Amino acid sequence: MLLTPDQEAIRDAVREFAQAELWPHAAQWDRDHHFPKDVHQGLAQLGAYGICVPEEHGGAGLDYLTLALVLEEIAAGDGGTSTAISVTNCPVNAILMRYGNAQQKKQWLEPLAQGRMLGAFCLTEPQAGSDASSLRTTARKDGDGFTAGPPQGEARPLGGQRGHVSAERGGDHYIIDGTKQFITSGRNGQVAIVIAMTDKAAGKKGMSAFLVPTDAPGYTVARLEDKLGQHSSDTALIQFDGCRIPAENLIGAEGEGYKIALGALEGGRIGIAAQSVGMARSAFEFALQYAKDRTAFGGPIFDQQAVGYRLADCATQIEAARQLIWHAASLRDAGRPCLKEAAMAKLFASEMAERVCSAAIQTLGGYGYVKDFPLERIYRDVRVCQIYEGTSDIQKLLIQRALA
Known part of the structure; x- marks a missing residue:
């Protein structure tokens, strides 16, 4: 292309x-x-x-x-x-x-x-990750006897160890209580899209989406996760405690939250796949230059077949991942379904990136393992690409369903 x-x-x-x-x-x-x-x-x-x-x-x-x-x-x-x-x-x-x-x-x-705000997406809860339909969120309309927060006599979760999110519509407002976990930009973002339930009996069709300003009273960053990598981006545990937002902050209609959340993940997977290629390319290019500069056995180590072939394989995998991404993106731009193609791109690119980063570290030997060089950082940063926006197992599940 x-x-x-x-x-x-x-x-x-x-x-x-x-x-x-x-x-x-x-x-x-x-x-x-x-x-x-x-x-x-x-x-x-x-x-x-x-x-x-x-x-x-x-x-x-x-x-x-x-x-x-x-x-x-x-x-x-x-x-x-x-x-x-x-x-x-x-x-x-x-x-x-x-x-x-x-x-x-x-x-x-x-x-x-315009970049005057940074956004966060609050879907995951402590007990609900890949299975987004298992959220414990409720959102009931005014006058039905619902009280925000945990049931009477039940302790409010501390430190996010129990995932409970509830929302109550009181006239022209919603009041949100509970916990969301692993939220990118939960601290540094200015607005979050929060997925909550409006009808438990309806299951997936009972979820709704809300816009929540992160400076709203009751929106609290309870903890910043101590992560393996990506330390320049915050990942937060968010506690909602009587967080009151206007009713007009409901996105779409009540009951559309599941469709809204999963529909957006298709494009998000293309983005994560592209991230994976960027990090893999950065590690590869550093290792390639090192192999050309480092001499051993009378010449650059790049001339050693073991090193040269390793880097040739890395270059091929990076380009293959990039083409999968461009294909999925082109389908989405054309308004055509690309659920399978986006899942394929994310699956291949994220797993490829870890292999390439590992091969880059191997090319530098001991230098690749120390913080004086960037490869160990990139290796840590790229590992999460196999987890967020749907794990590799979930991508395989989506592809399997598309093949049925």
């Missing part, structure tokens, strides 16, 4: 920024667990926050293939930064573009697309 001149120009501009402003500082951000707000503003000025958002809503008005190009380049500079950008673009912006009303698009989508 050939890129257009505009797509190449956008890719090159983001690559230049990422290599100048992300890559040189990524190691320090990793050590300090630092969220680089100033760099995010630079990415916002490039349009990275709203790639697929129409221009009338403050976005760049581009396509998912361009989004994949942008996320690959940001991830090649720093994996954690690319995760925060990815979540804002999809699922957050994607949900508002498809299901938000005019007022919601003006109030929330426009500042998100």
Whole structure:
């Protein structure tokens, strides 16, 4: 697949920024667990926050293939930064573009697309990860006798060890109580899309989606996760305690939450796959240059077949993953179904990235294992790509169903 001149120009501009402003500082951000707000503003000025958002809503008005190009380049500079950008673009912006009303698009989508806000997506609970239908969320309308919070006599969960989320509609407001876990940008974001139940008896059809400002009283970051990698992006446990939001913050209609959440994950998987390629490419390029510079046995180690073949295999796997991503993105841009293709891209790219990072470390030998070189950080950063936006097992399940 050939890129257009505009797509190449956008890719090159983001690559230049990422290599100048992300890559040189990524190691320090990793050590300090630092969220680089100033760099995010630079990415916002490039349009990275709203790639697929129409221009009338403050976005760049581009396509998912361009989004994949942008996320690959940001991830090649720093994996954690690319995760925060990815979540804002999809699922957050994607949900508002498809299901938000005019007022919601003006109030929330426009500042998100312009980079004046960072978005978070609150789906996962301590007891509900891959099985999104097992949320314990409730949302009952005014006057039905429902009281927000745990049932009388039941202790409120401490530290998020028990997943309980409830929401009550009181006249023109909803009141949210409970816990959400593993939330990207839960602390640094300004608005979260929260999935809650409105009808337990309806199962998947009883879930609804809400817009919750993170400065709303009752929205509390209960804990920041101490993660293996991606330390420049926060992952939070969020406690909702009497968090009161206007009724107009309901996205779509009650009962559409499951459809809203899972529909957005399709595009999100393309983004995570692109991240995987960016991080893998960064590790590969570092190892390739090292192999050309390092001498042993009378010449560069790249000339040793064991090393040269290893890097040739890495280059092939990276390109194969990229083509899977571009194919899935092109289908989505054409308005065609791409659930299977997005799952294939994420599955292959995320697992490929770990293999390539491991091979890159092997190429450097002992140097690859120490923090003086970037490969161990990239290896840690890329591992989560097989987990978030649907684990590898879930991707295989989706592909299996599509083959049936």
